[in-house]
Amino acid sequence: xxxxxxxxxxxxxxxxxxxxxxxxxxxxxxxxxxxxxxxxxxxxxxxxxxxxxxxxxxxxxxxxxxxxxxxxxxxxxxxxxxxxxxxxxxxxxxxxxxxxxxxxxxxxxxxxxxxxxxxxxxxxxxxxxxxxxxxxxxxxxxxxxxxxxxxxxxxxxxxxxxxxxxxxxxxxxxxxxxxxxxxxxxxxxxxxxxxxxxxxxxxxxxxxxxxxxxxxxxxxxxxxxxxxxxxxxxxxxxxxxxxxxxxxxxxxxxxxxxxxxxxxxxxxxxxxxxxxxxxxxxxxxxxxxxxxxx
Amino acid sequence: xxxxxxxxxxxxxxxxxxxxxxxxxxxxxxxxxxxxxxxxxxxxxxxxxxxxxxxxxxxxxxxxxxxxxxxxxxxxxxxxxxxxxxxxxxxxxxxxxxxxxxxxxxxxxxxxxxxxxxxxxxxxxxxxxxxxxxxxxxxxxxxxxxxxxxxxxxxxxxxxxxxxxxxxxxxxxxxxxxxxxxxxxxxxxxxxxxxxxxxxxxxxxxxxxxxxxxxxxxxxxxxxxxxxxxxxxxxxxxxxxxxxxxxxxxxxxxxxxxxxxxxxxxxxxxxxxxxxxxxx
Numbered sequence: 001x002x003x004x005x006x007x008x009x010x011x012x013x014x015x016x017x018x019x020x021x022x023x024x025x026x027x028x029x030x031x032x033x034x035x036x037x038x039x040x041x042x043x044x045x046x047x048x049x050x051x052x053x054x055x056x057x058x059x060x061x062x063x064x065x066x067x068x069x070x071x072x073x074x075x076x077x078x079x080x081x082x083x084x085x086x087x088x089x090x091x092x093x094x095x096x097x098x099x100x101x102x103x104x105x106x107x108x109x110x111x112x113x114x115x116x117x118x119x120x121x122x123x124x125x126x127x128x129x130x131x132x133x134x135x136x137x138x139x140x141x142x143x144x145x146x147x148x149x150x151x152x153x154x155x156x157x158x159x160x161x162x163x164x165x166x167x168x169x170x171x172x173x174x175x176x177x178x179x180x181x182x183x184x185x186x187x188x189x190x191x192x193x194x195x196x197x198x199x200x201x202x203x204x205x206x207x208x209x210x211x212x213x214x215x216x217x218x219x220x221x222x223x224x225x226x227x228x229x230x231x232x233x234x235x236x237x238x239x240x241x242x243x244x245x246x247x248x249x250x251x252x253x254x255x256x257x258x259x260x261x262x263x264x265x266x267x268x269x270x271x272x273x274x275x276x277x278x279x280x281x282x283x284x285x286x287x288x289x290x291x292x293x294x
Numbered sequence: 295x296x297x298x299x300x301x302x303x304x305x306x307x308x309x310x311x312x313x314x315x316x317x318x319x320x321x322x323x324x325x326x327x328x329x330x331x332x333x334x335x336x337x338x339x340x341x342x343x344x345x346x347x348x349x350x351x352x353x354x355x356x357x358x359x360x361x362x363x364x365x366x367x368x369x370x371x372x373x374x375x376x377x378x379x380x381x382x383x384x385x386x387x388x389x390x391x392x393x394x395x396x397x398x399x400x401x402x403x404x405x406x407x408x409x410x411x412x413x414x415x416x417x418x419x420x421x422x423x424x425x426x427x428x429x430x431x432x433x434x435x436x437x438x439x440x441x442x443x444x445x446x447x448x449x450x451x452x453x454x455x456x457x458x459x460x461x462x463x464x465x466x467x468x469x470x471x472x473x474x475x476x477x478x479x480x481x482x483x484x485x486x487x488x489x490x491x492x493x494x495x496x497x498x499x500x501x502x503x504x505x506x507x508x509x510x511x512x513x514x515x516x517x518x519x520x521x522x523x524x525x526x527x528x529x530x531x532x533x534x535x536x537x538x539x540x541x542x543x544x545x546x547x548x549x550x551x552x553x554x555x556x557x558x559x560x561x562x563x564x565x566x567x568x569x570x571x572x573x574x
Contacts, residue, residue, distance in 0.1 A: 006476075007395055007397075007476070008395065008397045008398075010391075010395070010476045010477075011391040011394075011395035011397045011400075012391075012397070013387075014387035014388060014390055014391035014480075015387070015388050015391045015392075015403070017383070017384050017387070017388070018384040018385060018387075018388040018407075018447060018451070019388075019403070021384055021443065021444060021447065022407065022410055022444055022447060024425075025422070025425070025440060025441060025443070025444035026410050026413065026418065026444050026445075028421070028425070029418040029421035029422050029425060030413070030418060030421075032420075032421035032424070032425075033417075033418060033420060033421050036420060036421065084314070084317070087310070087314065088314045090310075091307055091310040091311045091314055092311070094299070094307045096299070096304065096307055096308070096311075102311050102315065104557075105315055105318065105319065106314075106315070106318055108318065108319070108322060108553070109318060109321075110505075111501055111505065111552055111553070112505065112549050112552060112553075113370075113504060113505045113506075113507070113508075113523060113524045113548065113549070113552075114505055114506065114508060114524070115508050115523075115524030115525070115527060116523075116524065116527070116545040116548060116549060117321060119325075119527065119541060119542075119545060120321035120322065120324065120325040120542070120545070121321055123324065123325065123328060123538060123542070124320070124321060124324055128337070129336060129337055131320070131324045131343070134343070135343075165317065165318070165321070168317075168318065169318070197303070222411070222412045223414075226412075226413075226414035226416060226417065228414065228416040228508075228509055229508045229509065247414075247416045247417070250416070250417070250419075251416060251419065254419060254420045255419060255420075255423070255513055260420050260424075263420050264420055264421075267417045267418070267419075267420065270417050271413065271417060274412045274413065274417075275412075277412070278409060278412045282405070
């Protein structure tokens with residue numbers, strides 16, 4: 001046996017446990033979801049093949065609306081995360097006393113168990129006793145208590161804000177790292193030429209940040225599209241289904257109503273959307289990498 | 295000097311940081327103040343920011359009204375520790391293989407691992423539920439551990455692979471020339487040098503496992519003795535109303551260990567988080 005050959009075998013032995021694990025726990029369920037989506041699987045003992053019936057059904061119901069809402073929800077959440085993240089990173093990148101502490105203080109929403117952060121927001125959104133409604137009333141911006149989670153439109157934004165809050169630390173730290181990777185001599189050269197701070201930010205920082213910004217938006221898009229805990233704990237998709245995203249609807253159908261088949265069809269649609277995002281992500285990042293090498 | 299700020303620039307920066315941190319920390323401040331307020335005063339209009347007659351009473355009554363609470367914290371730690379251990383056992387050899395050996399399909403396989411990241415457990419919940427039922431592990435710790443591990447593997451592989459690629463190849467080659475086997479090289483040469491990287495991966499994996507154990511615990515386990523913290527906290531949601539001050543107190547007690555860990559390890563955390571992300 002050649003050295004080359006034994007090396008390859010050794011590499012595969014090293015990889016085998018992880019590959020097997022992911023195959024059983026991720027790949028097999030993925031295939032199973034696909035198969036289930038063509039059946040009427042439920043708690044019943046028998047399962048029948050029903051063809052495209054589950055897909056017909058979900059498009060005849062309100063699911064189109066759910067898809068549309070999911071995209072709007074995701075779009076706003078990701079955009080706001082990016083804006084606040086870049087803003088935060090810019091501030092934390094400034095060489096001012098105390099910045100090490102400030103950086104540390106951005107981490108808690110990401111570190112703390114998600115459910116706990118969400119409980120805190122749940123209280124803040126409370127109309128009678130919560131902070132946001134209370135402060136708005138004290139400032140005279142609102143005449144009476146606003147129960148943010150009780151009305152469709154405010155609940156929609158409330159869940160977005162909480163999702164932003166949980167996602168912002170990671171975006172901020174990532175953008176901060178990207179800013180610090182920009183060569184310092186670029187700034188010094190511009191400074192010598194008399195370029196002001198804002199000009200340097202606009203002409204050096206922002207353009208060089210774009211690859212990281214794109215990468216992070218794509219990763220954030222995938223995570224946000226999958227967001228479950230926040231909406232489930234705050235509103236369970238209510239009121240009147242106004243915060244029901246695809247994930248919530250899938251969970252409710254499959255686990256709540258035990259309609260595994262119909263739930264699986266919804267999950268397959270989510271997978272299709274995610275694959276499109278993922279494909280776009282790989283295309284964009286490989287193009288960016290190619291651009292760097294030129 | 296380039297980094298010297300004028301007073302109004304400094305003012306602007308601190309104002310910006312203040313607004314940013316207000317958004318980040320407001321829920322914690324509010325949550326902490328709520329934990330100090332007596333329940334009766336909590337439900338009183340008009341809204342008051344500072345607690346009147348504030349006390350730490352909720353921090354002692356919370357143990358009485360939900361006797362299982364200490365158990366929930368233990369469960370959270372236990373589940374996260376086991377998850378981290380399994381992830382490390384699976385990921386260290388895999389990351390080494392990706393970092394060192396050029397075999398056919400390596401890029402494709404790495405891509406496949408990363409693609410796992412895009413499916414949250416929520417999408418695969420139905421078959422996972424059936425799978426757990428087939429394994430007969432529903433309502434046990436394993437029901438929460440097994441799926442948790444799978445979704446933490448991709449980022450761990452990515453991080454550790456990046457770290458291992460920085461270890462000079464000459465080290466393996468020297469060991470190899472001296473007649474060391476592949477396995478011996480991994481164990482005696484690579485592992486000790488990669489320890490800082492492994493530590494970072496262990497920390498981020500632990501935090502991931504600790505922060506994200508909601509959906510599996512909600513769906514695959516209904517026994518309260520196995521519940522982790524995030525689901526256990528629902529015990530404070532009574533039939534009539536939520537015992538908010540105790541819920542918040544319990545949340546802070548539950549957070550405390552994680553916060554301590556962060557303060558001790560923050561240096562590793564920031565570098566670890568970004569090591570795999572940004573090219574240098």
